[in-house]
Amino acid sequence: MTKSTKTLHGAIALAGISALALTACTGPSGGGGTSTGSAGGGAITYGTTDKVVTLDPAGSYDGGSFMVMNQIYPFLLNYAPGTADAAPDIAESASFTSPTEFTVKLKPGLKFANGHTLDSSDVVFSFNRVMSINDPNGPASLLANMEKIEATDPDTVVFTLKAGNDQVFPGVLASNPGPIVDEEVFPADKIMDDDAIVAAKPFAGQYTIDSYKKNELVNFKPNPDYQGLLGEAANDGATLKHYADPNNLKLDVQQGNIDVAGRILTATDVADLESDSNVKVHKGPGGELRYMVFNFDTMPFGAKTPEADPAKALAVRQAIAHLVDRDVIASQVFKNTYTPVYSYVPKEFEGATEPLKSLYGDGSGKPSLEKAKQVLTDAGITSVVDVKLQYTDRYGTSAADEYALVKEQLEKSGLFTVDLKSTEWTTYTKERRRCLPRLPARLVPGLLRRRQLPHAVLHPRQLPGQPLREPGRDRRRQQAAGHHRQGRTERAAWPGPGSHRQGPLHPAPAPGCPGDGRRN
Secondary structure (H helix, E strand, O other), X not given: OOOOOOOOOOOOOOOOXXXXXXXXXXXXXXXXXXXXXXXXXXXXXXXXXXXXXOOOHHHOOOHHHHHHHHHXXXXXXEOOOOOOOOEEOOEEEEEEEEOOEEEEEEOOOOEOOXXXXXXXXXXXXXXXXXXXXXXXXXXXXXXOOEEEEEEEEOOEEEEEEOOOOXXXXXXXXXOOXXXXXXXXXXXXXXXXXXXXXXXXXXXXXXXXXXXXXXXXXXXXXXXXXXXXXXXXXXXXXXXXXXXXXXXXXXXXXXXXXXXXXXXXXXXXXXXXXXXXXXXXXXXXXXXXXXXXXXXXXXXXXXXXXXXXXXXXXXXXXXXXXXXXXXXXXXXXXXXXXXXXXXXXXXXXXXXXXXXXXXXXXXXXXXXXXXXXXXXXXXOOOOOOEEEEEEEEHHHOOHHHHHHHHHHHHHXXXXXXXXXXXXXXXXXXXXXXXXXXXXXXXXXXXXXXXXXXXXXXXXXXXXXXXXXXXXXXXXXXXXXXXXXXXXXXXXXXXOOOOOOOOOOOOOOOOOOOOOOOOOOO
16 A cells, blocks of 8 residues: 555644654555545544543643544634644635724635534634633633624624734634534533534534544544635545554554554654654644643642742742753653743744743753752742642653653752652543632743654644534524634743743632642
């Protein structure tokens, strides 16, 4: 069999996800690898260790879920393979009509796979729903600059922004909060179950879902009614196969059982596969940032600890930023497929600077024990600080080595002891949904920026071939009438401890969550 060249849509976030994929030069059994890549040229199989949190766009902000959403839901704006600028997808036009107004006109005749009409009412419903549900695992934070959205007629919506001239906003519409859902299928106030979504077929992307077994196997079927930017699917269908063990993913690549492998193989596995004549490694640019997050309530000297002291808590974060050796993590754990970052914006972006390089460590990007000691001493911290550090398997098995090295670096200083634990990603997201609305979370230093890593397929928005109302319709039409409304892929490292992202505040934590008086 010949190498398959068909493509599916891979995940892409606002900052851009790196594109490194492995393609087997012999196709999977069943003949999927014999296609030349033209439309109708057979099916393709894509393997990943990423996991789906939910198919509901209001409830997830992760690569595994977005990978599937990219295939099945339409977007107002999208990214053509090989480009970095958001362009109209199911929109006919989209532009700023004033500094604080972004107007989108839909293409005529849009519909979902279940036959329901797709119009401006669905668009308004989709974005308002993300904001109103505001799920802890969802993307509502990306819509922080959206004041409101209105339908001015069945084909037109106007976004009113809080701050004008937001040049990032078009990219937001092409990212996690951007999928347009069927108002007649999705509840307005809660997350919808995956199986119920699949059964209702509220799809209007390049593919629909033919069969679905969560985090095991998804079969996609080309959507003949798709009118978006990506055009007709370049195959007869696609299968997304989830792997619990990256070793099995690597083995299936080597044996030609799958066409494409993406997230997440270790840097060592990628290097090994590069030497395999039957496997081709594709690398492309990416700008995914990886952060370390402190909980301002439960961290050492946090607001809800007996020894609460904001100045000491800040000193702890700053000392950790002074101590972590990003270069060592990049080289030892990731074999230089990642590089250190000293900003919230990857340096390849126009206008980006590296302010954190001079603020922390020795001023040139290296760690500084002396500065770490000084900042703790100045804050009146004289004893060893106990830190609880937790990570998930979301970023692959390399995360264990990565955080073991962070633990080693911190403890070697003599300033910290580290209690290191891990949690399986799907368990973590369930707990996060239960606890986070009652637990303020702050974003602190990130870690490494990815160069060339086993993360997504081919191009971030390019999968093998490319994957996919009646009660309430009259009500919706009345509402609409009423308004008339790689180069080098890298990953980020430890931005500064002084910055944070604050989660929703609630009066009391849920039972069993940090801060409820039972456990921390």
